[in-house]
Amino acid sequence: xxxxxxxxxxxxxxxxxxxxxxxxxxxxxxxxxxxxxxxxxxxxxxxxxxxxxxxxxxxxxxxxxxxxxxxxxxxxxxxxxxxxxxxxxxxxxxxxxxxxxxxxxxxxxxxxxxxx
Amino acid sequence: xxxxxxxxxxxxxxxxxxxxxxxxxxxxxxxxxxxxxxxxxxxxxxxxxxxxxxxxxxxxxxxxxxxxxxxxxxxxxxxxxxxxxxxxxxxxxxxxxxxxxxxxxxxxx
Numbered sequence: 698x699x700x701x702x703x704x705x706x707x708x709x710x711x712x713x714x715x716x717x718x719x720x721x722x723x724x725x726x727x728x729x730x731x732x733x734x735x736x737x738x739x740x741x742x743x744x745x746x747x748x749x750x751x752x753x754x755x756x757x758x759x760x761x762x763x764x765x766x767x768x769x770x771x772x773x774x775x776x777x778x779x780x781x782x783x784x785x786x787x788x789x790x791x792x793x794x795x796x797x798x799x800x801x802x803x804x805x806x807x808x809x810x811x812x813x
Numbered sequence: 814x815x816x817x818x819x820x821x822x823x824x825x826x827x828x829x830x831x832x833x834x835x836x837x838x839x840x841x842x843x844x845x846x847x848x849x850x851x852x853x854x855x856x857x858x859x860x861x862x863x864x865x866x867x868x869x870x871x872x873x874x875x876x877x878x879x880x881x882x883x884x885x886x887x888x889x890x891x892x893x894x895x896x897x898x899x900x901x902x903x904x905x906x907x908x909x910x911x912x913x914x915x916x917x918x919x920x921x922x
Contacts, residue, residue: 701854730909730910732912739815739900739912739913739914739915740855740900740902740912740915741912742909742910742911742912745909752908753908753909787854787855801845801857801860802845802857802902802910803857804847804854804855804856805854806853806854807854
């Protein structure tokens, strides 16, 4: 089974620009979560999508948004980029068998975003 | 609220044992352990559910103390391949994971 794929793998943008990152989950997985990873803050949860609906949201400003398509692929958008947005953005997919539990999450390789 | 991992870093010789702890200030539904090697994605190791169970994966095992809101990861007879950063992810409400700051493990020959 193919793993989680993320595109692009590397991205360089300048302050004020916007960026869209893409994530394709493992086939059959309906939940996609996004995380920001930085050396100082570790792995920070951004949001989770399940069946095209945002189920959970982390403590990030509204500049960070996402969506999920009917084939479970997900995109994350960051508008008005700031220097502090430089990070590795990871997405993870899971089966999400029930709403009362958190299933095993399988991570993609990430997109390394650098904001200049 | 982010779980607290300790120690932050540990250096071992091949064959030595290590314990990594993960503590939460909130009640836990489950604890997930991941290992991330430099430049790679985090890889799932194991999940522990409410009930104080212990699980194993090769020479890596973990325990979950629901009352103390803690989990510990045990690495026995460490190998070079165990090097990496270990993260615990805690599920406090049955719907999302919050990750600790990570524990950097280096195994030397």
